[in-house]
Amino acid sequence: MYMGKVLIIGAGGVGTVVAHKMAQIPEIFNEVLIASRTYEKVEKLLKKLNKANFHGSKVDADNSSEVVALIKDFKPDIVVNVALPYQDLPIMDACLETGVSYLDTANYEPKDNPHFTYEWQWAYKERYEKAGIMAILGCGFDPGVTQAYVAYAAKHYFDEIHYLDIVDCNAGDHGKYFATNFNPEINIREVTQNGRYYENGKWIETKPLSIKKSINYPGIGLRDSYLMYHEELESLVKNFPTIKRARFWMTFSQRYLTALEVLQEIGMTSIKPIKFKGMDIIPLEFLKAILPEPSALGANYKGQTSIGVQLRGLKDGKERTCYIWNNCSHEEAFKETGTQAINYTTGVPAMIGAKLYLQGIWKKPGVYTLEELNPDPFMEDLNKYGLPWNIELDNPLPVEIAQ
Numbered sequence: 001m002y003m004g005k006v007l008i009i010g011a012g013g014v015g016t017v018v019a020h021k022m023a024q025i026p027e028i029f030n031e032v033l034i035a036s037r038t039y040e041k042v043e044k045l046l047k048k049l050n051k052a053n054f055h056g057s058k059v060d061a062d063n064s065s066e067v068v069a070l071i072k073d074f075k076p077d078i079v080v081n082v083a084l085p086y087q088d089l090p091i092m093d094a095c096l097e098t099g100v101s102y103l104d105t106a107n108y109e110p111k112d113n114p115h116f117t118y119e120w121q122w123a124y125k126e127r128y129e130k131a132g133i134m135a136i137l138g139c140g141f142d143p144g145v146t147q148a149y150v151a152y153a154a155k156h157y158f159d160e161i162h163y164l165d166i167v168d169c170n171a172g173d174h175g176k177y178f179a180t181n182f183n184p185e186i187n188i189r190e191v192t193q194n195g196r197y198y199e200n201g202k203w204i205e206t207k208p209l210s211i212k213k214s215i216n217y218p219g220i221g222l223r224d225s226y227l228m229y230h231e232e233l234e235s236l237v238k239n240f241p242t243i244k245r246a247r248f249w250m251t252f253s254q255r256y257l258t259a260l261e262v263l264q265e266i267g268m269t270s271i272k273p274i275k276f277k278g279m280d281i282i283p284l285e286f287l288k289a290i291l292p293e294p295s296a297l298g299a300n301y302k303g304q305t306s307i308g309v310q311l312r313g314l315k316d317g318k319e320r321t322c323y324i325w326n327n328c329s330h331e332e333a334f335k336e337t338g339t340q341a342i343n344y345t346t347g348v349p350a351m352i353g354a355k356l357y358l359q360g361i362w363k364k365p366g367v368y369t370l371e372e373l374n375p376d377p378f379m380e381d382l383n384k385y386g387l388p389w390n391i392e393l394d395n396p397l398p399v400e401i402a403q
């Protein structure tokens, strides 16, 4: 028996899925405390779950000492941070102070500087090692599953990986004119940043969404996909130094892009405070307040996501290609957890990461991204807990075919 106590911080879309999936495995997730900033959301979630081993609390995780107090009181084995990237460091500090392990799904980003890098969290490595605790960074889908896919391919199918393309398609339709699939503030900050990819040892910057390619997604078909920077590229090129080029592609509908352009042009996506009726407000935070909650998009969401990695390299001296992917249905995700596939594809891996930690399968002091951990048990659990994957070897890669 592996029984454990988990503190989940954040009761949004992803938190909802993590809690639902943990509730399905009470033999591992013995006691769970869900804590978030707005207690009404925690209460609503607890009501939906209706499980005696799930409890709720209020916490402002920007304040490390509040998290420390909560941890001291509840004594979890691991803290699952599915609040926002801004809270990563205060929560990591609280874990360090209390000697408890940590898991998140997105890397730290300062609120006033939209800039993704693992640097800030990698800086905790020695302190976590000394304290004998573990941090599992970016255990969602991308980052997360995409790195496990690469590690799995590297372990079983390649001697050397040379080219990596992560391809992320959401072919769903939520029926709203404009909405984001995860936290609007984080999503818009990510999409409006410069693109960046890695080639021959260098990072190449591109204007936001200026490089486009039509990619054929399994079960979906051709979709316009845009080159973006994504955090897992940073750790993947570090951990697989044979990679010559690494890129990340994501689909956006024309309507989303047009609406986003208008919002940008009129200043609604800005993070610089403006005066409004004597108050300082941040336009992007105001925009978040009026956009639909991503967790509430599920009810009418039709269609599916398809996210995968496409790799080219060498095996036994011969050229090899490999495509590993998962398709996830918005409708099925909604039926199971009451929310949509983007939350589902993020929440399931976070639950699995915490499960493997509690089982002692992924348990070692230090700070790790997923490609540094044994991919086999994780890949097995993806099949078991709702994100089955497909693999194709030595076929032309969709990303390389000119459309």
Ligand code: NDP
Pocket (backbone or CB within 6 Å): 009, 010, 011, 012, 013, 014, 015, 035, 036, 037, 038, 041, 059, 060, 061, 062, 063, 082, 083, 084, 085, 087, 105, 106, 138, 139, 140, 141, 142, 143, 144, 181, 182, 183, 184, 186, 294, 295, 342, 345, 346
């Ligand atoms: P939501 O906005 O739906 O939920 C965030 C939750 O965190 C809310 O309940 C919010 O509370 C709470 N929160 C925010 N600030 C604090 C704070 N200071 N203290 C305590 N709780 C706080 O976001 P998502 O569920 O969509 O995203 C959760 C995380 O998952 C994000 O970090 C996101 O970047 C990441 N993500 C990762 C993906 C991946 O594949 N790796 C994909 C999608 C998302 P309140 O209700 O008060 O705002």
